[in-house]
Amino acid sequence: MPEHPKLDTVAAAAHTPDTPQPYAELGVADDEYARIRGILGRRPTAAELAIYSVMWSEHCSYKSSKVHLRQFGEKAPRSDALLVGMGENAGVVDVGDGCAVTFKIESHNHPSYVEPHQGAATGVGGIVRDILTMGARPVAVMDALRFGPLEAPDTRRVLPGVVSGISFYGNCLGLPNIGGELGFGAGYAGNPLVNALCVGVMRHEDIQLAQAPGPGNKVVLFGATTGPDGIGGASVLASATFDDSSHAKRPSVQVGDPFLEKLLIECSLELFRDGLVVGIQDLGAAGVSCATTELAAGGTGGMRIELDRVPLRDSTLTPEEILMSESQERMMAVVEPGSLEAFMATCRKWNIPASVIGEVTDVTPEEAERGGRLVMTWHGETVVDLPPRTASDEGPVYERPYARPEDQDALQADTPDRLERPGDDEELRRQVLAVLGAPGICAPSWVTEQYDSYVMGDTVLSAPHDAGMIRVGEDGTRGVALATDGNGRYTRLDPYAGTQAAFAEAYRNVAAAGARPLAVTNCLNFGSPEDPGVMWQFAESTRGLADACLEMGTPVTGGNVSFYNQTGAAAIHPTPVIGVLGVIDDVHARLTTAFPRQSEGARVVLLGSTREELGGSVWAETVHGHLGGLPPRVDLAAEAALARLLAAAADERLLAGAHDLSDGGLAVALAESALRGGVGCSVHVEDPFTALFSESGARAIVVVEPEEEQSFARLCDEHGVPAAEIGTIGGTALTVTFPDGGFSISLDDLREAHTATLPAVLDAE
Amino acid sequence: MTARVGVVTFPGSLDDRDAARAVRLAGADPVPLWHDDPDLKGVDAVVLPGGFSYGDYLRCGAIARFAPVMNELVPAARSGTLPVLGICNGFQILCESHLLPGALTRNRSLRFVNREQAVRVESTATAWTNRYTEGEEIRIVLKSGEGNFVADDATLDELERSGRVVVRYVGEAPNGARRGIAGISNEHGNVVGLMPHPEHAVEELTGPSTHGLDFFTSLLAHLADTSPAAAAATG
Numbered sequence A: 001m002p003e004h005p006k007l008d009t010v011a012a013a014a015h016t017p018d019t020p021q022p023y024a025e026l027g028v029a030d031d032e033y034a035r036i037r038g039i040l041g042r043r044p045t046a047a048e049l050a051i052y053s054v055m056w057s058e059h060c061s062y063k064s065s066k067v068h069l070r071q072f073g074e075k076a077p078r079s080d081a082l083l084v085g086m087g088e089n090a091g092v093v094d095v096g097d098g099c100a101v102t103f104k105i106e107s108h109n110h111p112s113y114v115e116p117h118q119g120a121a122t123g124v125g126g127i128v129r130d131i132l133t134m135g136a137r138p139v140a141v142m143d144a145l146r147f148g149p150l151e152a153p154d155t156r157r158v159l160p161g162v163v164s165g166i167s168f169y170g171n172c173l174g175l176p177n178i179g180g181e182l183g184f185g186a187g188y189a190g191n192p193l194v195n196a197l198c199v200g201v202m203r204h205e206d207i208q209l210a211q212a213p214g215p216g217n218k219v220v221l222f223g224a225t226t227g228p229d230g231i232g233g234a235s236v237l238a239s240a241t242f243d244d245s246s247h248a249k250r251p252s253v254q255v256g257d258p259f260l261e262k263l264l265i266e267c268s269l270e271l272f273r274d275g276l277v278v279g280i281q282d283l284g285a286a287g288v289s290c291a292t293t294e295l296a297a298g299g300t301g302g303m304r305i306e307l308d309r310v311p312l313r314d315s316t317l318t319p320e321e322i323l324m325s326e327s328q329e330r331m332m333a334v335v336e337p338g339s340l341e342a343f344m345a346t347c348r349k350w351n352i353p354a355s356v357i358g359e360v361t362d363v364t365p366e367e368a369e370r371g372g373r374l375v376m377t378w379h380g381e382t383v384v385d386l387p388p389r390t391a392s393d394e395g396p397v398y399e400r401p402y403a404r405p406e407d408q409d410a411l412q413a414d415t416p417d418r419l420e421r422p423g424d425d426e427e428l429r430r431q432v433l434a435v436l437g438a439p440g441i442c443a444p445s446w447v448t449e450q451y452d453s454y455v456m457g458d459t460v461l462s463a464p465h466d467a468g469m470i471r472v473g474e475d476g477t478r479g480v481a482l483a484t485d486g487n488g489r490y491t492r493l494d495p496y497a498g499t500q501a502a503f504a505e506a507y508r509n510v511a512a513a514g515a516r517p518l519a520v521t522n523c524l525n526f527g528s529p530e531d532p533g534v535m536w537q538f539a540e541s542t543r544g545l546a547d548a549c550l551e552m553g554t555p556v557t558g559g560n561v562s563f564y565n566q567t568g569a570a571a572i573h574p575t576p577v578i579g580v581l582g583v584i585d586d587v588h589a590r591l592t593t594a595f596p597r598q599s600e601g602a603r604v605v606l607l608g609s610t611r612e613e614l615g616g617s618v619w620a621e622t623v624h625g626h627l628g629g630l631p632p633r634v635d636l637a638a639e640a641a642l643a644r645l646l647a648a649a650a651d652e653r654l655l656a657g658a659h660d661l662s663d664g665g666l667a668v669a670l671a672e673s674a675l676r677g678g679v680g681c682s683v684h685v686e687d688p689f690t691a692l693f694s695e696s697g698a699r700a701i702v703v704v705e706p707e708e709e710q711s712f713a714r715l716c717d718e719h720g721v722p723a724a725e726i727g728t729i730g731g732t733a734l735t736v737t738f739p740d741g742g743f744s745i746s747l748d749d750l751r752e753a754h755t756a757t758l759p760a761v762l763d764a765e
Numbered sequence B: 001m002t003a004r005v006g007v008v009t010f011p012g013s014l015d016d017r018d019a020a021r022a023v024r025l026a027g028a029d030p031v032p033l034w035h036d037d038p039d040l041k042g043v044d045a046v047v048l049p050g051g052f053s054y055g056d057y058l059r060c061g062a063i064a065r066f067a068p069v070m071n072e073l074v075p076a077a078r079s080g081t082l083p084v085l086g087i088c089n090g091f092q093i094l095c096e097s098h099l100l101p102g103a104l105t106r107n108r109s110l111r112f113v114n115r116e117q118a119v120r121v122e123s124t125a126t127a128w129t130n131r132y133t134e135g136e137e138i139r140i141v142l143k144s145g146e147g148n149f150v151a152d153d154a155t156l157d158e159l160e161r162s163g164r165v166v167v168r169y170v171g172e173a174p175n176g177a178r179r180g181i182a183g184i185s186n187e188h189g190n191v192v193g194l195m196p197h198p199e200h201a202v203e204e205l206t207g208p209s210t211h212g213l214d215f216f217t218s219l220l221a222h223l224a225d226t227s228p229a230a231a232a233a234t235g
Helices: A010-015 A030-040 A048-056 A068-072 A108-113 A116-133 A154-174 A233-237 A246-254 A260-273 A287-298 A319-324 A336-349 A364-370 A388-392 A408-413 A427-437 A490-494 A495-512 A532-550 A618-624 A636-651 A665-677 A688-693 A706-719 A747-755 A755-760 B016-026 B072-080 B089-096 B153-161 B213-226 B226-232
Strands: A082-084 A091-096 A101-108 A137-146 A178-183 A195-201 A219-224 A279-282 A304-305 A330-335 A354-361 A373-378 A383-385 A460-463 A468-471 A479-485 A518-525 A556-562 A575-584 A603-607 A657-660 A683-684 A701-704 A724-729 A733-738 A742-745 B003-008 B030-034 B045-048 B084-087 B103-104 B111-119 B136-144 B148-150 B166-171 B182-185 B191-194
Touching: A010 A048, A010 A383, A030 A048, A030 A383, A030 A427, A030 A618, A048 A287, A048 A388, A068 A279, A068 A532, A068 A556, A068 B226, A082 B213, A091 A518, A091 A556, A091 A575, A101 A116, A101 A479, A101 A518, A101 A556, A101 B111, A108 A116, A108 A154, A108 A427, A116 A154, A116 A195, A116 A279, A116 A427, A137 A154, A137 A260, A137 A468, A137 A479, A137 A575, A154 A178, A154 A195, A154 A260, A154 A755, A178 A460, A178 A468, A178 A479, A195 A518, A195 A575, A219 A260, A219 A336, A260 A336, A279 A287, A287 A319, A287 A373, A304 A636, A304 B166, A304 B182, A319 A383, A330 A336, A336 A468, A336 A706, A354 A373, A354 A427, A364 A665, A383 A388, A383 B191, A408 A490, A427 A618, A427 A665, A427 A688, A427 A742, A427 A747, A479 A495, A479 B148, A490 A495, A490 A575, A495 A518, A495 A532, A495 A575, A495 A636, A495 A657, A495 A701, A495 A733, A495 B072, A518 A532, A518 A636, A532 A556, A532 A575, A532 A636, A532 A665, A603 A706, A618 A636, A618 A665, A636 A701, A636 A706, A657 A665, A665 A683, A665 A701, A665 A747, A688 A733, A701 A706, A733 A747, A747 A755, B003 B016, B016 B030, B016 B213, B045 B089, B084 B153, B089 B191, B111 B182, B148 B182, B166 B191
Parallel strands: A137 A178, A304 A373, A518 A556, A683 A733, B003 B030, B003 B045, B045 B084, B084 B191
Antiparallel strands: A082 A091, A091 A101, A101 A195, A137 A195, A219 A330, A219 A354, A279 A330, A304 A354, A373 A383, A460 A468, A468 A479, A479 A575, A518 A575, A603 A701, A603 A724, A657 A701, A683 A724, A733 A742, B103 B148, B111 B136, B111 B166, B166 B182, B182 B191
């Protein structure tokens, strides 16, 4: 290989302190650059600048969010279930019987706008490697997606591309896609949200951590070769607001190879099983920079890397480019010399290229004091010599100013009270159909039919049910349930309450499947942290989530922040997506949302209290295009009581179905359950408008067979959950009666309204 | 002796675990076979499971046909002695190996399709469908991006004339398959290729039905009929 013509070595840097460096273009602020010079006692080499620029980027360092995210630790509830908390690649939760699960959700928003297919595909790949890195076998994925208005021309580019990317990558990995969310809104037009969640299963003793103990141990890079993909992606692409020059960034999106990732999964699990690694890290954003600094910082602090040993797919790459490359499907392991041969043999079995690129070194007490010592050479010349902890753990922390936006009061004062209500029964009926067909409510099958939900044979529940559920442990009875929720409209109206509402909905979804909620992950999608109004939303949102998790006893185990989701000055609605994981002792007790066809005559019971709460509702948006007022009040005590009731009732096999009430209220829940079961229902309500469209929280509908009515009523009393029998299952229509009237909609008409929306737009020529 | 059914794992196989589970639930012993190992370990039958064998970047199954595990399998299957069931990617491999006619191309929608699917069993004269009744409609799982079965008219006519269309989609073929064909057999009836997945319809809890299990119990009945030793064991 020809020597790089302008190699910037440590020795050269020491002698040329005044050489101008393009730190601003790499997203490094003036004071940050000054701090790097302070740490090193000289100017950084180009390679060192590359490392600091990606490691101190918003995406990797959480510099704007850190002060707020600390609450998740400070307010963490005591939980015996938490085996590994925040800070590692993903949290690990005990689900009993020596079995543990790890789960996490992560954004790939910006790349998915630039190149929807590859952006979304590599988003799946990245989160799957995070889970694998913990030592777990990935067993399922979910996706929370938001797009611009369905009719917007660009949505027809972005949505099908994102879905095909998730389908292409996830299906090829053999991971069932068990659910997620699909939403639309004007603010997401230039800022789609692609949040991918993965869950993995392992035995307690199999947990792997990102660390590099033991001087003399080898550092092995295995998986794909390194190319020019996503160079600068972490710091430039993920942290910069889009403007008209975004096309210039097109090559920055990585390209994924799911088949290689599948091999990497099987190979890595075999390496773990045979005890051949002592530390492991996946290469995601910031690639080799991140893996080496984090592994070194988590170990002795010392590491020596020969960068020229990194296998390349483009031989012209410079050391800086290698350090910043985000080529996919790569992992870095720390291996004892005695295990190296066996390690390489396993890689050969799976056709995975592997190269020793360095080793763990000892550090002197002085070096340890400075943050360790990471040295990298390029054909014998030293191009990096820095304390790795300063890059990985001691990045800048900002207390960004925040202030309640000026329009917030006016927004909250503009309540839905002024909106015109349906004038007669026919108009009410039409509005039910309109809400049922609204893009964020309608059947998502155009999307979910592209995802393999059956592979692995352990999928107990998948979309469109309230939660996804998988059986864990070979042919066992234990299961885990997962749901993700986020409501940007609620959060826009009140970020504190809106975030709690999103958490409560995910919690309720898991409970409505019959599982006990245990732990939380989150993906916080916001606009620019440099906007004090956005920062206020973020501060309120994180405070709301931390308070709710404390009260409900469900710790946050990890997550991800995505800032800069804005076009020009217009930020997206703040959209924290909250994932809740629960456990069920016997998956046969799970509850589904479908009305059971064989249960004609069974009672439909509404649990919880309904208030007139229409702020941020689907009704207000669909019928009036209105957003204002306050979101539904969050009553966490009522949510907890409802969840306990549902788990107990499922356990005692008292229910023939359950569906949580959320977006669109009772009208949508009844219609969905009827359509999924292929059987109608007749209900009677006092105030039809509020009953059908209010979005009050802590509510669900359940199906109770007549012979279980008494036992269930007793259980509702015990748990202090209000229960009202509102109707019975049967027939081929949804019939709603009230004191002065009523209406009926056939299942065929419901189905047409619910299923036609997406194909009408996405299949149009 | 319990029947031993080999399940081949290619590097990109995905439904191998599920095929093994279905074999087990049917009452046979699944035997893992590795793509790179020509040894069939004396199994009584083989399942080629779904997945992406070698990534399928060329054509689905195009590289898998050259795998060492196929060396012994192909002649034994062609001669009519070894029962082989290819599901999804397995079907594609059987076509690429010329054990079955035709080819599987991209779905007409150009999108992956994952859904419960009603299919009709058209032939019970195979090693894998003898426990069904002709014309029986079953609900199993379809999940594939390249499930659109194509062949020329003469081949399709011959398949129909000789009763080798094993399974057809009920209603319009969701992938555009010619004449609604979801599965076919060779002339001996020992080799069957299916686009939909019976192995994902073997448990109430995880599948749309348990209708898929009889593909595997059919095999056991077939083995009992053709092997005295197996007949004695299953009684």
